[in-house]
Amino acid sequence: MHDFTPVHALVGGALIALALAVMLIATGRIAGLSGVVAGLLAAGDRAWRAWFVAGMLGVGAVFELAAPRTFDAVARVPLPLVALAGLLVGVGTRLANGCTSGHGLCGISRLSKRSILATCVFFGVGVATATITGMVLR
Amino acid sequence: MNAAIALLCGALFSAGVCISGMVRPSKVLGFLDFGGPWDATLLVVMASALAIHVLAWRVVMAARGRPPAFGGQFPGPPSTVIDARLLGGAALFGLGWGLAGYCPGPAIVAVVSGATSTLVFVGAMLAGIALVHAVSRDDSSE
Numbered sequence: 001m002h003d004f005t006p007v008h009a010l011v012g013g014a015l016i017a018l019a020l021a022v023m024l025i026a027t028g029r030i031a032g033l034s035g036v037v038a039g040l041l042a043a044g045d046r047a048w049r050a051w052f053v054a055g056m057l058g059v060g061a062v063f064e065l066a067a068p069r070t071f072d073a074v075a076r077v078p079l080p081l082v083a084l085a086g087l088l089v090g091v092g093t094r095l096a097n098g099c100t101s102g103h104g105l106c107g108i109s110r111l112s113k114r115s116i117l118a119t120c121v122f123f124g125v126g127v128a129t130a131t132i133t134g135m136v137l138r
Numbered sequence: 139m140n141a142a143i144a145l146l147c148g149a150l151f152s153a154g155v156c157i158s159g160m161v162r163p164s165k166v167l168g169f170l171d172f173g174g175p176w177d178a179t180l181l182v183v184m185a186s187a188l189a190i191h192v193l194a195w196r197v198v199m200a201a202r203g204r205p206p207a208f209g210g211q212f213p214g215p216p217s218t219v220i221d222a223r224l225l226g227g228a229a230l231f232g233l234g235w236g237l238a239g240y241c242p243g244p245a246i247v248a249v250v251s252g253a254t255s256t257l258v259f260v261g262a263m264l265a266g267i268a269l270v271h272a273v274s275r276d277d278s279s280e
Contacts, residue, residue: 002139012158055148084257090266129236
């Protein structure tokens with residue numbers, strides 16, 4: 001299998017879940033990332049969301065300095081398609097009220113029907129889109 | 139205290155997506171593209187995260203109505219409304235995710251790399267969020 005990194009995946013996945021679990025247990029909040037980001041763009045409880053994003057960027061900056069190869073320098077598709085993809089992700093996650101973390105992780109782990117269905121849809125469409133894009137590019 | 143918890147959790151989340159490789163669209167697309175050299179990493183990340191988060195909900199259940207230690211209240215039962223907004227939104231998200239390989243959390247973290255494509259993606263994503271906010275301002279469904 002190509003580029004498979006199971007140990008990093010297990011550790012990283014555990015840290016992602018731990019972050020959202022501490023938010024949930026300590027403060028009662030489901031901190032799905034599309035909701036955190038969207039909340040910063042709306043009136044209301046902005047402070048904790050700003051701190052959460054600050055923590056994300058701070059650790060991201062440490063990785064960028066210590067191991068810049070953590071990040072990709074270029075996209076798979078041309079920039080206009082990257083912009084279209086960003087727009088679709090912004091609109092789609094707001095309409096569906098969740099993304100990979102909110103529906104995929106927080107929702108599925110409490111067997112929410114909405115989240116299970118939404119996750120099946122975005123994984124299905126994501127696989128189809130990426131596979132077709134790959135065929136066009138290859 | 140809430141600020142400190144949010145800062146810590148944002149940091150943990152970021153470490154998780156950086157270590158697992160989920161901040162790299164090439165790695166995410168290595169899973170989503172079934173036609174290429176396939177990489178199951180994303181699946182292991184999800185499985186690992188789900189196994190732990192199931193326990194988190196157990197802790198919430200065990201609180202039996204007592205509030206969280208640091209204010210607020212635990213979420214009520216999840217909504218059961220299955221509508222076009224949910225399914226259509228998830229489909230649009232899947233389309234964007236499969237095209238670029240970024241979902242919202244990792245994309246925000248990757249802004250620190252300063253890569254043009256990442257900045258373009260996040261700018262467009264924020265515009266998309268603002269667009270939905272503007273259109274659904276009169277709609278009290280949220």
